[in-house]
Amino acid sequence: MNRINPLHIGLLLVVILMFLVFNLSNTKSELAKAKVSYTQTAKLSTRLSGLKEVYDDKERIKSSLKRILEQSSLKSANIEQELKRTGIIISSEDVDINVLNFLMSKLLNGAYHISTLKITKHSKTNASFYLEITW
Numbered sequence: 001m002n003r004i005n006p007l008h009i010g011l012l013l014v015v016i017l018m019f020l021v022f023n024l025s026n027t028k029s030e031l032a033k034a035k036v037s038y039t040q041t042a043k044l045s046t047r048l049s050g051l052k053e054v055y056d057d058k059e060r061i062k063s064s065l066k067r068i069l070e071q072s073s074l075k076s077a078n079i080e081q082e083l084k085r086t087g088i089i090i091s092s093e094d095v096d097i098n099v100l101n102f103l104m105s106k107l108l109n110g111a112y113h114i115s116t117l118k119i120t121k122h123s124k125t126n127a128s129f130y131l132e133i134t135w
Contacts, residue, residue, distance in 0.1 A: 054111045058135045061112060062088070065133070068106045073099060087115070087134035094126055107131065 065088060069079060077099045082089040095103075100119070107114070116132035 055113050056135060061133070061135055064110060065090075065112075068103070068110075071102070071106075073102055077103075079103075087113075087132060089130070089132050091128075091130045093128045094122070095129065097125055097127055100127055100129060107133075 068074070069081065069090070077092060077095045079090060079092045079095065082091075104119075112133050113135065114131065115134045116130065118130040119127055120129070121127045
């Protein structure tokens with residue numbers, strides 16, 4: 001009785017085969033999930049790199065703000081600029097509503113990271129504003 005029954009060996013091989021098939025199906029589903037996660041991450045990284053190119057270019061932001069603030073309709077407004085290491089602060093204590101509308105339309109339609117915007121209406125024709133743009 002020192003011999004192993006061939007049925008036991010066959011049963012053991014069938015059990016091992018079933019175990020391997022089960023593990024293979026689990027691995028395939030994990031691979032499918034990993035592929036989906038990879039494609040989502042690739043799309044997100046592409047979008048983030050595009051946003052970084054738009055919002056992180058300090059010199060482009062400075063030059064476009066300079067171009068906006070040198071407009072002839074904004075020259076008469078008393079707009080103050082304060083350049084900081086992390087951004088720029090644009091403010092005015094008394095500005096005409098039409099000039100403010102023009103300025104806001106230019107700034108809000110551009111690609112700027114506006115961290116603070118405060119507008120206070122003084123009268124029907126005058127207001128003050130405080131705008132902080134960071135990079």
